[in-house]
Amino acid sequence: MQLAMTVQKNFGAFTLSADIAVSGDRIGIFGTSGSGKSTLVSMLAGLLEPDSGEIILDGVCLFSSARGIHLRPEKRRIAMVFQQHSLFPHLNVRNNLLYGYKRCPAEFCTVDFDTLVAVLELEPLFHRGVTNLSGGEKQRVALGRAILANPRLLLMDEPLSALDDSLRFQIIPYLKSVSEQFGIPYLFISHSLVEMRLMTDTVLAMEKGLMTGQCSSEQLARNRMGQSSAGYINLLELSSMTERDGMCAYRWQGGELLLSAGNRETTAGLFELSSKDIILFKKHPEAISARNLLHCTVAGLFESGAKLGVEMTCGAGTLVAEIVPDAARELAIEKGSVVYAAIKASAFRRLAAATSQTRP
């Protein structure tokens, strides 16, 4: 997908001015609430007309103030997944799914209805009304409905923000796999850095109606480490949990991590660990209360605000710790240095179980 978008829109107190040139199939738009993300995607979908500018998607001009072009939303083939699902309450699940499918011009209709229904596991819901579905079920139906419209681009406007954490990270694999399987590029809008890293490759950052940068989602997370109260979030896939001395021992990248007892519900899953929760030692400490002490090699250092990020390889895995420049001098840390990383067992937070017992 190639998108070139130069648009301006004035709302009186708020002005949006965006200049975007981006290509890729997993693009993110990141920004805080009120930064203009939703306005931008509304203009891209044709739901809002810019005051001036031009929008070109894959060589097709969707809008041009100079040439007087404003393609109507139904002609753009850009489907949306909305924050509040926006399923039609007067139609059952099957008819919601068929809404866009029936209206798709035959020459573009490549997504097979039955295949998509199977992938999203929607058949058991077919004859149910949409108002009494769970949040996760609603979002799967909304995703299926959008994909079945066979769009050239899928816009996901904060599709996870209405869901609680556990559901959110169960839905992400569906969002990713469905659009990848059916070859539909997407633009993912969110104010969550973790979601951005899990869902996108390239991120466009927005602030107060302006584009402030374009980089990889990983780079964005590192850039924002110094100014974020949560620091840099390490995302760890842990597996094969066994109970030991009242704690949970998980396998991670050829090594082992001890987590507190509260994590015994699942045998594997995605966990987060803040860069702030990792303490570095130059030498092996004699005794320490933290239950995890990893032998690591510094792979690189990066600056982020007043902080210094330390990227380390620990066995086959990678972790990022956060220290102040004074600490870096004391520890004489540089690329290739050996350090010991201490992590408390309670510092890990489970985002999602790897094998869910029930569908979201």
Place this chain on the structure above:
Amino acid sequence: MIFSSTDYDAIRLSVQVAITATLVSLPVGFGVAYLITFVRFRGKVLLEVLVNLPLTLPPVVVGYLLLLLLGRNGWLGSLLNTAGIRIIFTLKAAVIASAIVGFPLLVRSLRIGMEGIDPQLINASRTLGARWHDTLLTVILPLSAPGLVAGSSLMFARSLGEFGATIIVAGNIPGVTQTIPLAIYEYASSPTSETMALSLCIVSVAISLVVLFLHEVMAKKMARKE
């Protein structure tokens, strides 16, 4: 309580006028409510004022203005007269009077129904490939159903009770334009016909009760469906 044939005519005409006025007004009312709710245009306030005007005017004034408009020498009446169409003192005039007086109630209910529709549903429909008229028929119309039912019931009930505008523009001709309220008026003017007036009142109350009961049942059914 033995009704004369003119009483039966009055009951039939009342129901006929109320049903016709409601059916004729529905598509127009839906269009006006759609314009006011979803379309931005200049003169919207003026349209809203005009739609609601019959609600604030005495029905007699509405009737008199209609007489001026549709009368033989009226602006529209003279045109219709040359085409051989007579409105004044016919059942058509009674329908027009009822439609105009009940129209604001219909639009108001439809508008409340439409304002309750989440705009994102309309956006979703458009991005899923529906043209505006497709969205209108497949999303806005079904979701406006509660407003449609409420508005139709109110309009029907208002038409059933319409008196002031009807008597001026349609007259009080038994068997032709005489509806229940006009028949009651005639009976009430005669000192010996109190019982007949009361009988027609009971019929009027019964019809209204049936309509309101049906409205409640349909509204509850729709609420359950949601």
